[in-house]
Amino acid sequence: MKGGITRAGLIRAGVFFVVLIVIPLVGGPGWLLNMLIFTIMYAALASGWNLLGGYAGYPSLGHVAFFGIGAYAIAIPFSGSVGGGFLPFLVLPLVGIGAALVSIPVGWISMRTRSDVFAIVTITLLFITQTLAFNLKGLTGGAQGKSVAPAPFDVGTYDWPFYYAMLVLLAVAMGISFYFRRSKIGLSLATVRADEDKAHGVGVRVTAVKLIAFAVSAGIVAMGGGIWAYYVGFIYPQFAVDPLITIGMVLMAFLGGRGTIWGPVLGAFILVPAQEYFAQAFGASELYLLAYAAVFLVIMLFLPRGILPSISERIRRRRANVAAEESTVAR
Amino acid sequence: MHALVQAIILGILTGGVYALMASGQTLIFGIMKVVNLAQGALVVLGAYMTYTLFTQLGIDPFLSILITTPLLFLVGIAVQWALLRPLRGDDLAELSILVTFALALGIEGVLSFVYGATLTNVQPSYANFSWTVFGYQVSLVRFVAFILSLVMLALLYLILQRTKFGRSVRATVQNPMSAQLLGVNANRVSAIGFGLGSATAAAAGSVFGMLNSFNPGSHYDLISRLLTIVVLGGLGSIGGSVVAALVMGVASSVVSALASPIWSDFTFFIVLLLVLLIRPRGLFGARTRGAL
Numbered sequence: 001m002k003g004g005i006t007r008a009g010l011i012r013a014g015v016f017f018v019v020l021i022v023i024p025l026v027g028g029p030g031w032l033l034n035m036l037i038f039t040i041m042y043a044a045l046a047s048g049w050n051l052l053g054g055y056a057g058y059p060s061l062g063h064v065a066f067f068g069i070g071a072y073a074i075a076i077p078f079s080g081s082v083g084g085g086f087l088p089f090l091v092l093p094l095v096g097i098g099a100a101l102v103s104i105p106v107g108w109i110s111m112r113t114r115s116d117v118f119a120i121v122t123i124t125l126l127f128i129t130q131t132l133a134f135n136l137k138g139l140t141g142g143a144q145g146k147s148v149a150p151a152p153f154d155v156g157t158y159d160w161p162f163y164y165a166m167l168v169l170l171a172v173a174m175g176i177s178f179y180f181r182r183s184k185i186g187l188s189l190a191t192v193r194a195d196e197d198k199a200h201g202v203g204v205r206v207t208a209v210k211l212i213a214f215a216v217s218a219g220i221v222a223m224g225g226g227i228w229a230y231y232v233g234f235i236y237p238q239f240a241v242d243p244l245i246t247i248g249m250v251l252m253a254f255l256g257g258r259g260t261i262w263g264p265v266l267g268a269f270i271l272v273p274a275q276e277y278f279a280q281a282f283g284a285s286e287l288y289l290l291a292y293a294a295v296f297l298v299i300m301l302f303l304p305r306g307i308l309p310s311i312s313e314r315i316r317r318r319r320a321n322v323a324a325e326e327s328t329v330a331r
Numbered sequence: 332m333h334a335l336v337q338a339i340i341l342g343i344l345t346g347g348v349y350a351l352m353a354s355g356q357t358l359i360f361g362i363m364k365v366v367n368l369a370q371g372a373l374v375v376l377g378a379y380m381t382y383t384l385f386t387q388l389g390i391d392p393f394l395s396i397l398i399t400t401p402l403l404f405l406v407g408i409a410v411q412w413a414l415l416r417p418l419r420g421d422d423l424a425e426l427s428i429l430v431t432f433a434l435a436l437g438i439e440g441v442l443s444f445v446y447g448a449t450l451t452n453v454q455p456s457y458a459n460f461s462w463t464v465f466g467y468q469v470s471l472v473r474f475v476a477f478i479l480s481l482v483m484l485a486l487l488y489l490i491l492q493r494t495k496f497g498r499s500v501r502a503t504v505q506n507p508m509s510a511q512l513l514g515v516n517a518n519r520v521s522a523i524g525f526g527l528g529s530a531t532a533a534a535a536g537s538v539f540g541m542l543n544s545f546n547p548g549s550h551y552d553l554i555s556r557l558l559t560i561v562v563l564g565g566l567g568s569i570g571g572s573v574v575a576a577l578v579m580g581v582a583s584s585v586v587s588a589l590a591s592p593i594w595s596d597f598t599f600f601i602v603l604l605l606v607l608l609i610r611p612r613g614l615f616g617a618r619t620r621g622a623l
Contacts, residue, residue: 057422059425059428059429061428109604109607110607112607112608113607116360116364116365116366116424116428116566117366117562119425119428120366120558120562121562121603123368123555124555124559124599124603127552127555127596127600128600131593131596131597131600135593135597243551244436247432247436250429254429287440287444288440289437289439289443290436290437290440290444292436293436293437294437296429296432296436297414297430297434297437300418300426300430300433301414301417301418301430304418304419304426
């Protein structure tokens with residue numbers, strides 16, 4: 001895996017986060033902040049998914065299960081009161097750790113299978129969680145949904161705490177992605193992705209690194225679900241465990257480029273605004289589903305490796321050409 | 332006891348229809364190594380086509396199979412040609428799963444645009460007719476659906492065992508590389524295979540529409556059950572998927588009768604988990620490197 005902290009990388013990350021931090025402060029239309037909260041949420045979810053789906057090559061289609069678990073983990077205890085309003089955010093790390101712990105046995109079972117079968121198993125995980133959310137009425141409220149007590153925030157800056165919480169989550173997700181890439185874990189995951197049997201053969205602790213990737217990615221996604229539940233205030237099984245959220249994560253990671261740090265973020269910043277636009281333009285949610293499927297197919301057919309890897313390959317090829325020309329000239 | 336036997340009868344009859352859906356899915360996997368997440372959506376599409384033929388033109392739902400099956404056969408070929416064949420890259424399995432997921436979303440989108448999200452079902456005049464055999468209720472629709480599924484499965488079996496196309500399919504399933512070396516046109520086999528898989532979905536869909544209320548979102552329930560069935564049967568094994576479908580039909584029907592209907596779906600998931608723990612390749616699956 002490629003090296004440590006470069007100046008270019010630092011500047012890129014610095015500019016990105018400073019801009020995002022400043023946006024609410026300078027003000028802007030309400031819809032912008034609202035849209036950015038969802039964009040940043042999806043960027044964090046996709047980055048979390050990427051740890052498993054991109055780095056380890058295990059394309060989970062069931063990560064929204066952890067999103068739902070996180071959402072209910074915030075909604076259930078805070079349905080009566082949220083105290084000063086910041087308590088749910090403080091509890092969030094516990095939610096993440098809890099979801100990560102829950103995910104370990106799940107990951108252990110499901111990662112006995114690979115690629116396509118793994119996708120099947122994880123998609124079943126989605127349905128299991130949704131069925132539980134519907135059926136455990138005493139806990140989740142079933143189809144009636146569960147409400148979170150309204151946050152006592154000032155109306156003018158109501159969105160700010162949620163916005164910054166999502167931003168912190170994204171920073172954590174990207175930080176972990178970065179750490180994974182330059183650590184032994186990332187290296188081990190890359191070998192798992194390339195050829196798991198060989199990796200096992202040469203002594204990579206395959207099961208351990210896979211479980212780490214699974215647990216960390218589940219934890220990040222669950223925290224995203226927690227903030228989301230608090231923000232939207234009312235959750236139903238079909239929206240907290242929505243297949244479209246799963247597909248959103250996967251699609252964004254694919255569009256931007258799997259296995260890269262910025263790919264999932266880029267994907268989210270393209271697709272979420274596009275999604276909002278479709279929803280506005282077509283109104284009816286049915287056509288929006290169709291537009292989503294179309295975008296999806298176009299990406300799979302024409303850009304299967306994602307934007308960032310395609311660009312970097314093109315740059316590399318051009319550099320190689322230039323270098324080749326220079327060497328012939330020198331001769 | 333009576334309730335148990337009644338539940339088993341119901342389960343076997345329902346399982347037959349699942350067997351038809353699942354056999355198509357497992358056939359597609361066997362030939363192309365593609366897990367078709369759109370199989371449920373194709374079933375729902377078939378159900379809606381039957382619904383339209385029945386309500387608009389008054390065509391009997393069972394007869395409409397003669398129309399829906401060839402149509403979805405062509406749709407299947409088109410899908411394979413337009414969406415799956417052009418896929419390139421080192422992780423083809425992943426990409427093709429996602430493409431079929433997108434297809435499922437697309438079908439759901441079209442159907443909800445045309446029909447809206449309300450639950451419907453196909454209700455011919457004989458929908459609620461049933462026989463009483465030794466004190467047990469056997470509904471006419473379920474019984475005919477079961478027989479029909481057996482006929483379709485037998486037809487599929489004959490196609491695979493007795494025709495030249497069937498031989499190419501079986502050769503491709505066993506060893507795609509040598510099949511191609513021996514002159515099997517892999518693209519053609521894949522396209523027709525996908526067509527056949529969709530055709531079984533159409534036939535099953537017509538029946539499904541009479542047995543269940545459905546809306547465009549119903550394919551999620553269906554696909555979660557179908558996936559359990561094909562994994563239990565062993566991916567790629569048609570016989571396995573039939574056995575698994577019957578087992579699951581009975582299991583969920585018994586749970587539904589003895590415990591509660593809301594937990595009957597859960598039977599599928601628990602069975603899936605047990606299979607993965609004890610025998611990840613399923614009942615009749617071959618061990619293939621890379622898949623498991």
